[in-house]
Amino acid sequence: xxxxxxxxxxxxxxxxxxxxxxxxxxxxxxxxxxxxxxxxxxxxxxxxxxxxxxxxxxxxxxxxxxxxxxxxxxxxxxxxxxxxxxxxxxxxxxxxxxxxxxxxxxxxxxxxxxxxxxxxxxxxxxxxxxxxxxxxxxxxxxxxxxxxxxxxxxxxxxxxxxxxxxxxxxxxxxxxxxxxxxxxxxxxxxxxxxxxxxxxxxxxxxxxxxxxxxxxxxxxxxxxxxxxxxxxxxxxxxxxxxxxxxxxxxxxxxxxxxxxxxxxxxxxxxxxxxxxxxxxxxxxxxxxxxxxxxxxxxxxxxxxxxxxxxxxxxxxxxxxxxxxxxxxxxxxxxxxxxxxxxxxxxxxxxxxxxxxxxxxxxxxxxxxxxxxxxxxxxxxxxxxxxxxxxxxxxxxxxxxxxxxxxxxxxxxxxxxxxxxxxxxxxxxxxxxxxxxxxxxxxxxxxxxxxxxxxxxxx
Numbered sequence: 406x407x408x409x410x411x412x413x414x415x416x417x418x419x420x421x422x423x424x425x426x427x428x429x430x431x432x433x434x435x436x437x438x439x440x441x442x443x444x445x446x447x448x449x450x451x452x453x454x455x456x457x458x459x460x461x462x463x464x465x466x467x468x469x470x471x472x473x474x475x476x477x478x479x480x481x482x483x484x485x486x487x488x489x490x491x492x493x494x495x496x497x498x499x500x501x502x503x504x505x506x507x508x509x510x511x512x513x514x515x516x517x518x519x520x521x522x523x524x525x526x527x528x529x530x531x532x533x534x535x536x537x538x539x540x541x542x543x544x545x546x547x548x549x550x551x552x553x554x555x556x557x558x559x560x561x562x563x564x565x566x567x568x569x570x571x572x573x574x575x576x577x578x579x580x581x582x583x584x585x586x587x588x589x590x591x592x593x594x595x596x597x598x599x600x601x602x603x604x605x606x607x608x609x610x611x612x613x614x615x616x617x618x619x620x621x622x623x624x625x626x627x628x629x630x631x632x633x634x635x636x637x638x639x640x641x642x643x644x645x646x647x648x649x650x651x652x653x654x655x656x657x658x659x660x661x662x663x664x665x666x667x668x669x670x671x672x673x674x675x676x677x678x679x680x681x682x683x684x685x686x687x688x689x690x691x692x693x694x695x696x697x698x699x700x701x702x703x704x705x706x707x708x709x710x711x712x713x714x715x716x717x718x719x720x721x722x723x724x725x726x727x728x729x730x731x732x733x734x735x736x737x738x739x740x741x742x743x744x745x746x747x748x749x750x751x752x753x754x755x756x757x758x759x760x761x762x763x764x765x766x767x768x769x770x771x772x773x774x775x776x777x778x779x780x781x782x783x784x785x786x787x788x789x790x791x792x793x794x795x796x797x798x799x800x801x802x803x804x805x806x807x808x809x810x811x812x813x814x815x816x817x818x819x820x821x822x823x824x825x826x827x828x829x830x831x832x833x834x835x836x837x838x839x840x841x842x843x844x845x846x847x848x849x850x851x852x853x854x855x856x857x858x859x860x861x862x863x
Contacts, residue, residue, distance in 0.1 A: 520585050
């Protein structure tokens with residue numbers, strides 16, 4: 406019995422000892438597991454913050470993409486990097502006029518720009534300068550510096566200032582004031598420089614010879630000969646009128662429901678008017694275009710300025726979303742007084758209402774040399790005479806004289822108007838505009854208005 410008790414105690418002790426060893430091993434194993442887990446957790450812990458940062462960065466990127474200002478910035482940056490997305494400077498041209506010089510920089514799309522005037526340096530060889538920096542742009546093939554030397558501008562230089570910036574530098578002979586503004590379709594940056602310049606007949610004659618080939622060479626030579634006798638002409642006498650048939654070439658203007666194009670009917674009216682001015686009033690009439698040619702808007706008044714015109718008459722046909730709208734109206738350059746006038750200016754300018762608003766913001770500066778009162782007087786006489794003449798044969802509504810910011814009138818240094826002869830969007834008036842008889846009567850009316858204006862000059 407005693408031996409059995411000893412054996413039982415021995416078995417219990419051995420079992421306890423083995424259990425203790427097993428528990429120790431288990432604790433060691435679990436400790437090693439915890440240690441490995443801790444190490445793994447530590448490694449994972451350092452990795453996770455990085456992963457969170459990446460995710461945060463991704464979220465920020467997505468958030469930035471949704472922010473308009475960031476998108477604009479990113480787009481601008483992309484334009485700076487990728488040459489294919491830059492605007493291309495396609496052409497640089499200038500016009501020398503009696504009262505100012507104009508430079509036009511044409512691009513294939515709209516681009517941002519800034520401009521600055523630099524004072525002359527102490528060195529005599531460094532003249533005062535104006536410069537334009539056109540952002541996100543590159544120079545196209547064939548675009549080069551211009552030697553001008555017209556008494557206001559010496560040269561216009563162009564260079565790729567930075568990979569994404571084109572710089573245009575104007576070296577100045579004389580400057581009192583300057584204006585920088587834009588035209589649309591195509592996008593052009595315009596610079597008008599005004600200053601003191603002694604007008605010389607030889608310089609004016611040379612300038613006229615540089616007029617676009619659309620003005621006939623024989624006519625230009627005749628104009629140059631008349632300019633030589635300018636001192637003999639009494640002040641206030643109307644010697645020369647530029648007739649400007651609107652639109653032309655790839656620009657059809659308004660198109661009627663029957664397919665009639667504004668550019669075609671106003672060319673016929675313009676040709677008839679120029680002929681009547683010469684034959685009936687003995688006034689030299691210069692057409693900005695005598696065929697189906699496209700002339701940029703800024704060139705039209707530039708031609709008038711070059712040839713020393715005393716009046717500028719631009720002939721157009723109207724259009725409206727309201728098909729029943731009809732009648733005749735005459736405009737001169739000023740701020741648009743109504744939404745309708747602004748919409749018409751946008752149509753004739755080939756641009757948007759927003760761009761018309763931008764033009765209005767700088768219009769007062771652009772009108773520094775504009776004959777506002779004389780233009781209003783000319784518009785009144787022409788509107789009254791055209792309405793009266795046409796009403797003698799047709800029933801037509803007299804819509805009166807209005808004001809608007811028309812690109813085609815910007816830069817004119819003489820009284821200038823824009824005549825809307827009828828509505829192409831109106832089926833009845835479209836038929837009239839195609840009729841040579843209506844065209845002839847309309848030309849007679851404009852002629853009578855010009856004659857009345859001349860008679861009222863002191």
